[in-house]
Amino acid sequence: MLDALDKKLLRTVADLEGIPKGAYNIRKNGKLLARDVSANINIETNADGTGIIVTIKPGTVNESVHIPVILSQAGLYDVVYNNFIIGEGSDVTIIAGCGIHCGGLEPEGHAGIHEFQVGRKAKVTYVEKHFATGPGRGRRTLNPTTKVFLAEGAQAEMELTQIGGVDEANRVNEAILGPNSVLLITERVMTEGEQTAVSRNEIVLSGENSRANMVSRSVMKGDSKQNFYATMDAQAKCFGHIECDAIIIDNGTNETIPALKAKHPDAELTHEASIGKIASDQLTKLMSLGLTYDEAVNRIIQGFLK
Amino acid sequence: MLELKDLFFSVPVTDGNGGTSMRTIINGVNFAFEKGKFYAVTGPNGSGKTTLAKLIMGINPITSGEILFDGNNITGLSITERAKAGISYSFQQPARFKGITFRDLLAIAAGTDDEATLLALLRRVGICSLSFLDQPVDTKLSGGEIKKIELATTIARSPKLAIYDEPDTGIDLWTIGPMVKLLKRERDENHTTTVVVSHNRAFLEAADIVLLMNQGQLAYMGQLEGALPLLTDLSICNYKACGSIDDVRCFR
Numbered sequence: 001m002l003d004a005l006d007k008k009l010l011r012t013v014a015d016l017e018g019i020p021k022g023a024y025n026i027r028k029n030g031k032l033l034a035r036d037v038s039a040n041i042n043i044e045t046n047a048d049g050t051g052i053i054v055t056i057k058p059g060t061v062n063e064s065v066h067i068p069v070i071l072s073q074a075g076l077y078d079v080v081y082n083n084f085i086i087g088e089g090s091d092v093t094i095i096a097g098c099g100i101h102c103g104g105l106e107p108e109g110h111a112g113i114h115e116f117q118v119g120r121k122a123k124v125t126y127v128e129k130h131f132a133t134g135p136g137r138g139r140r141t142l143n144p145t146t147k148v149f150l151a152e153g154a155q156a157e158m159e160l161t162q163i164g165g166v167d168e169a170n171r172v173n174e175a176i177l178g179p180n181s182v183l184l185i186t187e188r189v190m191t192e193g194e195q196t197a198v199s200r201n202e203i204v205l206s207g208e209n210s211r212a213n214m215v216s217r218s219v220m221k222g223d224s225k226q227n228f229y230a231t232m233d234a235q236a237k238c239f240g241h242i243e244c245d246a247i248i249i250d251n252g253t254n255e256t257i258p259a260l261k262a263k264h265p266d267a268e269l270t271h272e273a274s275i276g277k278i279a280s281d282q283l284t285k286l287m288s289l290g291l292t293y294d295e296a297v298n299r300i301i302q303g304f305l306k
Numbered sequence: 307m308l309e310l311k312d313l314f315f316s317v318p319v320t321d322g323n324g325g326t327s328m329r330t331i332i333n334g335v336n337f338a339f340e341k342g343k344f345y346a347v348t349g350p351n352g353s354g355k356t357t358l359a360k361l362i363m364g365i366n367p368i369t370s371g372e373i374l375f376d377g378n379n380i381t382g383l384s385i386t387e388r389a390k391a392g393i394s395y396s397f398q399q400p401a402r403f404k405g406i407t408f409r410d411l412l413a414i415a416a417g418t419d420d421e422a423t424l425l426a427l428l429r430r431v432g433i434c435s436l437s438f439l440d441q442p443v444d445t446k447l448s449g450g451e452i453k454k455i456e457l458a459t460t461i462a463r464s465p466k467l468a469i470y471d472e473p474d475t476g477i478d479l480w481t482i483g484p485m486v487k488l489l490k491r492e493r494d495e496n497h498t499t500t501v502v503v504s505h506n507r508a509f510l511e512a513a514d515i516v517l518l519m520n521q522g523q524l525a526y527m528g529q530l531e532g533a534l535p536l537l538t539d540l541s542i543c544n545y546k547a548c549g550s551i552d553d554v555r556c557f558r
Contacts, residue, residue, distance in 0.1 A: 245404065281399070282401045282402075282403055284397075284401070285400065287384070288363060288365075288385055288395045289389060290389040290390050290414070290417070290463070291386065292386050293384075299406070299410075300403065303403055303406035304405050305405070306405040
């Protein structure tokens with residue numbers, strides 16, 4: 001059912017060696033390839049057949065769902081709408097990811113629109129990896145959107161990674177935080193050659209004592225370009241922080257625009273941003289430990305994107 | 307084992323009128339370091355101690371002269387090549403990273419990530435807390451903590467020549483004694499030629515030979531006792547009145 005190429009893509013984007021255990025939904029070239037549900041996690045196709053609805057029963061703990069997408073069909077642009085309903089008091093991990101293998105000249109792409117309803121005191125960890133490969137010169141596009149709604153006391157931890165090979169990415173992350181909820185987003189993007197990546201983040205801290213932390217790490221190699229926009233909109237007593245660091249290698253360019261909006265007198269918002277080449281003291285230190293210049297660069301980037 | 311021959315190092319400086327001239331930082335240093343000895347390099351601020359140490363490691367390229375290490379001319383070698391030849395360097399202000407832990411640095415330094423080897427290294431440098439190993443080497447570390455990590459990574463190289471630039475900066479008073487002991491033990495057990503740039507008397511007293519630098523030159527080489535009168539002499543005010551401003555005074 002899975003060929004060697006599928007397995008390679010799955011291993012890269014979902015750390016899967018084959019069909020996973022527990023609940024999963026594997027989508028290949030715009031169609032369902034395999035699915036399984038568990039006692040607490042249900043997966044069904046939505047009414048208009050454009051995506052899936054993953055429903056997690058209240059109180060489900062220590063379970064995970066894998067929902068990888070793999071593309072290896074030239075000329076396909078796959079759009080999918082997925083909904084996640086995470087029941088009260090549950091604690092689950094969702095592993096998504098998209099792997100594209102492009103063998104020809106025609107473009108391939110995927111847009112995943114993921115919406116999360118995280119119930120009261122529920123906790124979700126969402127891991128998403130994007131990766132493209134293949135000998136073809138067709139343009140590979142990935143345009144993911146995540147929308148997160150956190151109920152009272154809910155927590156969401158999102159790890160969004162674009163490892164390499166993606167020519168164009170337009171990412172949108174939106175979140176609305178209820179009272180006492182916590183959101184942590186870590187985004188890591190590496191681009192090279194002529195690639196471009198744009199990330200737009202709109203985080204609304206609407207509930208009292210909500211907390212959000214957005215961490216962005218960007219590496220631009222070659223002539224690639226990345227833009228990062230993040231807005232923390234504080235509408236209650238809350239805490240928000242944006243940390244965005246970009247490392248330029250070669251001739252990469254970057255625009256980073258963090259925005260803080262305090263619409264409540266007790267809002268506490270901070271940001272730190274940096275763009276630049278690798279600090280020379282870091283390179284010198286690693287070279288003094290015996291690494292070559294190139295090895296030192298790689299090691300620093302590897303840590304930075306870890 | 308390390309020979310400095312007619313070392314000069316100059317940097318261009320811009321004057322007030324937009325012109326540039328050369329300023330000599332190291333002004334003709336000749337010295338031969340012997341294997342397995344402990345050297346302390348001291349002298350007033352701005353006398354060229356750190357610059358000299360960096361020339362040996364290849365961090366700054368020398369303007370003229372030669373550096374011989376174990377009989378080989380290493381003048382043209384890169385930092386990496388000097389590290390591989392057996393020179394190790396502890397920075398005065400260690401680099402801080404994002405996403406790199408003490409364990410990572412130690413593994414790079416030791417050339418292995420084998421747990422037993424790393425733990426043996428921690429014992430060797432006297433870091434007892436194992437939880438310390440997975441600390442990120444970032445801006446959250448205190449000045450003293452990062453200096454201990456710096457010291458550990460230097461020793462983890464098992465170098466023939468170890469250079470420490472002010473290893474006691476930020477280190478608490480109770481740690482300096484053990485640190486001196488550790489460097490002496492490395493010298494005695496592993497015959498590490500040790501060069502410590504320091505103002506701290508503890509290191510000067512531990513040294514076999516004290517090198518006193520002043521204005522880019524070696525003003526004295528020998529036992530500490532002989533250096534003391536000169537040290538006292540150099541500690542007098544070296545602020546200079548600048549032109550028309552005649553109220554510049556020494557506040558020391």
